[in-house]
Amino acid sequence: MQFFQFTEEQEMLRKAVREFVEAEIAPNAAKWDEEDHFPAELLPALGELGVCGIFVPEEYGGAGMGYIERAICLEEIARHSAGLAIAVMTHHLGMSAILDAGSEEQKQKYLPDCCAGKKLAGLATTEPGGGSDYTGQKAAAKLEDGFWIINGRKCFITNHQADVNVVTAVNGQDEKGRNMITTFIIEKGTPGFNTGRHENKLGLRGSITGDTIMDDVKVPEANVLGKVGAGVKIGMAAIGEVGRAGMSAICVGILRGCVEEAVKFANERILYGKPIAKLQAIQFEVANIRTDYEAAKYLTYAAFAKKDAKIPATTDFAMAKYFSSEAAVRSAKRCMDLMGGYGVINEYPVGRFLRDGLASIPSGGTSHIQQLIIAGSTLADFKA
Amino acid sequence: MALNIVVCIKPVPDPAYYDKVSIDPVTKRITREGIPTIINPVDKNAIEAALQLKSAYGGKVTVITMAPPNATENLREALAMGADEGILLSDRAFGGADTLATSYTLAKGIEKLGSFDIVFCGAESADGATAQVSSQLGEWLGVPHLWNVFALEAPEEKQLRVKTKIENGAMEWEIKAPCLLAVAREVNKPRFISAMGIIKAKNKPISTWSKADLIVEDSRLGLEGSPTKAGGVFTPDLKRKGEMLKGDPEQIVEEILQRLRAGGISIDLDGSCEWGGGK
Numbered sequence: 001m002q003f004f005q006f007t008e009e010q011e012m013l014r015k016a017v018r019e020f021v022e023a024e025i026a027p028n029a030a031k032w033d034e035e036d037h038f039p040a041e042l043l044p045a046l047g048e049l050g051v052c053g054i055f056v057p058e059e060y061g062g063a064g065m066g067y068i069e070r071a072i073c074l075e076e077i078a079r080h081s082a083g084l085a086i087a088v089m090t091h092h093l094g095m096s097a098i099l100d101a102g103s104e105e106q107k108q109k110y111l112p113d114c115c116a117g118k119k120l121a122g123l124a125t126t127e128p129g130g131g132s133d134y135t136g137q138k139a140a141a142k143l144e145d146g147f148w149i150i151n152g153r154k155c156f157i158t159n160h161q162a163d164v165n166v167v168t169a170v171n172g173q174d175e176k177g178r179n180m181i182t183t184f185i186i187e188k189g190t191p192g193f194n195t196g197r198h199e200n201k202l203g204l205r206g207s208i209t210g211d212t213i214m215d216d217v218k219v220p221e222a223n224v225l226g227k228v229g230a231g232v233k234i235g236m237a238a239i240g241e242v243g244r245a246g247m248s249a250i251c252v253g254i255l256r257g258c259v260e261e262a263v264k265f266a267n268e269r270i271l272y273g274k275p276i277a278k279l280q281a282i283q284f285e286v287a288n289i290r291t292d293y294e295a296a297k298y299l300t301y302a303a304f305a306k307k308d309a310k311i312p313a314t315t316d317f318a319m320a321k322y323f324s325s326e327a328a329v330r331s332a333k334r335c336m337d338l339m340g341g342y343g344v345i346n347e348y349p350v351g352r353f354l355r356d357g358l359a360s361i362p363s364g365g366t367s368h369i370q371q372l373i374i375a376g377s378t379l380a381d382f383k384a
Numbered sequence: 385m386a387l388n389i390v391v392c393i394k395p396v397p398d399p400a401y402y403d404k405v406s407i408d409p410v411t412k413r414i415t416r417e418g419i420p421t422i423i424n425p426v427d428k429n430a431i432e433a434a435l436q437l438k439s440a441y442g443g444k445v446t447v448i449t450m451a452p453p454n455a456t457e458n459l460r461e462a463l464a465m466g467a468d469e470g471i472l473l474s475d476r477a478f479g480g481a482d483t484l485a486t487s488y489t490l491a492k493g494i495e496k497l498g499s500f501d502i503v504f505c506g507a508e509s510a511d512g513a514t515a516q517v518s519s520q521l522g523e524w525l526g527v528p529h530l531w532n533v534f535a536l537e538a539p540e541e542k543q544l545r546v547k548t549k550i551e552n553g554a555m556e557w558e559i560k561a562p563c564l565l566a567v568a569r570e571v572n573k574p575r576f577i578s579a580m581g582i583i584k585a586k587n588k589p590i591s592t593w594s595k596a597d598l599i600v601e602d603s604r605l606g607l608e609g610s611p612t613k614a615g616g617v618f619t620p621d622l623k624r625k626g627e628m629l630k631g632d633p634e635q636i637v638e639e640i641l642q643r644l645r646a647g648g649i650s651i652d653l654d655g656s657c658e659w660g661g662g663k
Contacts (some may be wrong), residue, residue: 008457009582012464016577023576050579063579 004298006068013069017076020049029081032206033352038087038161039206040120047117051077052091056099061112066308071249071301078253079260080349082356083206085253086363087120089246090158090207094121096242097166097183101226101234106185110164122162123243124154124212125235131156132369135179135232139214141169147218148184153196154212158363160195161208163188166238168231169214181231185223192217203352203359240314241307244321244364248300251324251360254353255293258331261350262289265339276338285338292327299323315377322370328357387443387541387561389434390494391467391504392521395421395451395458396511412614413480414511416452423458426506428465428574429567433536434504435466436572441541444468446497450478450489456590463585464577470590471497477595480607483516489605490517491524492598501542501561507532507568518566529564530557534571 006014024042032039046052051073056062063069070092078085095114098106098121113119127137139152150169154160164187171182186193196211226234266277266286276282303316332354336343343350361367397405398420406415423431434445447462449455450473459470473493481489494500503525508515515531522529534554535547542561547554549568559565595605603609629636644651 008460009586012457012461012577012582012585013579015461016464016579016582020576045576048578049576050581054579058580064583065579069579 004301006072010069010072013065014072014076017049017051017073018079020045021076021080025077025084026080029084029206030346030349030352032081033083034205034346036200036205036208038208039084042084043091043117043120045117046088047115051088052117053095053111053115055092056095056111056115060099060107061115063115067245068301068304068308070246071252071304074246074249075253075256078250078356079257081206082250082254082353082360083204085250086158086204086247086360087207089243089250090123091121091162092246093123093238093243094159094162094164094166097123097225097234097238098164098185100237101183101230102185105222106225110185114164119163120159120161121164121166122157122159123166123235123238124157124160125168125239126154126156128153128155132365134236135181137168137170137179137181139167139169141171141182141184143171143221147220148182148224150184150186150214150217150219152214154214155196156199156209156362157212158207158209160198160210160212161188165193165212166225167212167214168235171228171231174229180229181235182228183225183231183234184219185225186214186217186219190217190219201359203355203357204363205355239364241317244370245300245304245307245313245317247360247364248296248303248317248321248324251321251328251357252293252296252300254328254357254360255289255296255324255331257349257353258289258328258335259286259293261348261353262286262335262338265335265342265348269339269342282338285334289331289334292331296320296324296327315374318365318370318373321364322367322374325357325360326367328360329354332357387437387441387501388499389437389443389445389502389504390497390500391427391430391434391445391447391462392490392506392517393427393431393447393449393458393462394424394506394509395449395455396424396509398422399510407617409617411480412617421451421455421458423461424506424509424511426508426510426567426569428506429569429571430504430506431462431465431467432572432574433565433567434502435575437502437538438466440538443501446471448473448490448493448497450474450481450486450493453592456592459590460585461577463588463590464581465575466581468588470588472590472592473594473598474592475594475596477602477605480610481605482610482612483512483514484520484611485605485607485609487517487520487524488609489598489600490521492600493593494521494525496593496598499562502544503527503562503564505564505566507566515566518564522564525562525564527562527564528559529566530559531566532568533565534568536565536567536571 050063053062054065055070058064074085098110114121141148141150167184167186168181170179172180192215194213196213198210266282267275269276299320303313303320306313335350401419408415438445445467446469447467448471453474505518530548532549533546534549537545544559546557629639
């Protein structure tokens with residue numbers, strides 16, 4: 001066991017991203033939340049900073065760093081705007097599917113522009129019938145005259161307005177009657193490929209979430225990502241180790257916001273002639289928030305370190321995401337309790353932290369789904 | 385066609401830790417132990433100015449600092465912004481330097497680098513804020529120098545058009561390289577460091593030079609070479625005290641006026657502001 005420490009390079013990255021976030025994101029975070037505005041204009045700047053393609057190799061226009069660095073970027077953005085962070089996270093999600101399963105031509109075609117922030121990526125798998133019933137999806141793809149014709153509706157799709165969309169659809173059944181799913185890359189503007197309703201979310205506002213409608217969308221065979229029928233593996237890998245992982249890092253950012261806001265308020269608010277930080281009841285809240293933040297941070301970064309080491313980390317990310325998102329909710333609530341009436345005033349960001357924490361729970365799989373994953377591997381791994 | 389540019393930077397205490405900064409009552413120097421440093425903010429504008437000239441005319445940007453060994457972190461950050469090489473002047477003998485000894489040591493470091501076209505500095509530091517080092521350095525180097533540069537153009541490679549701030553306006557200058565320019569924050573907006581810059585910085589050289597590496601007169605270094613001696617340092621007592629005065633309004637006003645006069649506050653201006661309004 002070694003002392004857990006970020007490298008000098010990672011610390012420098014954190015500082016660099018923090019400087020950008022404090023200058024360009026923090027001052028606008030409340031406004032974006034209120035107006036549910038996605039600041040698309042910031043994407044090229046995030047590309048220049050290296051955030052968009054942080055884990056993508058340099059030959060595809062990325063920074064060539066790893067997944068820990070990805071978590072650092074997401075945590076720093078989410079410290080002030082979890083809404084923007086989930087949009088960036090989802091951008092990564094679409095890109096990671098192309099990076100992991102794409103052909104050389106697909107990587108060369110799509111990744112450089114996505115890394116530069118010139119194009120936004122997304123991943124659409126969830127349907128009205130449910131996100132967790134992955135193989136039960138209804139979107140259908142048929143091969144006709146060398147083209148795939150895709151029909152169906154996806155819902156709760158973050159970045160549904162994306163330029164580069166990784167989309168799953170059922171292309172038939174196997175010999176046991178189970179759905180076979182294929183992943184496609186569909187570009188914005190393809191005839192029949194449209195955005196549907198834009199959801200009015202409780203939290204994580206500032207990222208666009210809504211329906212994706214496919215009405216006889218015709219794409220060439222070259223747009224199949226990976227092999228025909230490999231969609232379950234591709235989609236689940238992206239969601240499990242990139243999407244869920246990213247949500248965990250975002251929740252660590254929300255938790256750090258809770259710690260910093262709680263300490264700031266406790267030191268500044270004077271009651272009975274002294275800062276409320278001197279009161280034990282307040283100190284208990286501060287201690288609980290800090291402990292939640294540290295625990296979430298260690299679970300999350302330990303899972304990311306495993307991913308960088310190419311060790312399967314699906315259960316680790318499930319635990320990290322389950323813990324971090326629930327901890328973000330309870331810590332934001334504790335922070336509100338500590339602030340009294342001020343906690344519910346929207347001039348303070350804590351109400352937003354609570355809404356963002358709540359909205360993080362279903363993103364990338366609800367807590368119940370995470371518990372099923374954790375229990376499944378625990379029951380198998382700890383058998384006497 | 386290429387410019388050889390040197391940028392002087394200073395690591396200063398991170399403002400996030402200002403509450404932990406103290407002043408040693410004996411040496412009258414800032415106690416910096418355990419306090420993280422950042423690049424003096426306006427020195428980043430100096431780096432940016434250098435990088436912009438480099439991108440226009442090509443060449444090399446060398447960043448130099450006189451500081452304790454951990455300042456390699458600050459140099460690495462400058463390299464991540466895009467500078468090419470870092471030089472750390474570090475020796476116990478340099479410690480305790482005032483602006484004169486600091487500028488002398490920096491000058492000797494720059495001399496060791498060889499020739500240069502432009503030296504950039506920040507106009508002043510966020511901690512000491514004397515704003516003296518750049519002008520002294522220009523004198524040591526024997527080149528024209530301008531302070532508080534808020535606008536900068538380079539119509540030709542070694543011909544600069546510069547505006548400097550003065551109390552009630554600005555002055556415009558044309559200055560030829562070699563020269564030294566101390567920039568103000570308005571001169572540009574320093575670029576953000578990118579992940580790609582951080583990776584590139586890893587392989588850029590940082591050299592540490594001690595006293596033995598420089599041709600210097602010992603008596604001009606550090607505390608010994610510093611004619612400035614801090615006389616005293618204190619924190620002003622800003623505590624306020626309230627007192628209730630009793631009596632009728634006229635008596636209270638009279639009492640207040642007496643106390644203000646006793647406190648040395650001038651309230652008797654040519655009678656234009658008399659109690660009771662209008663004469």
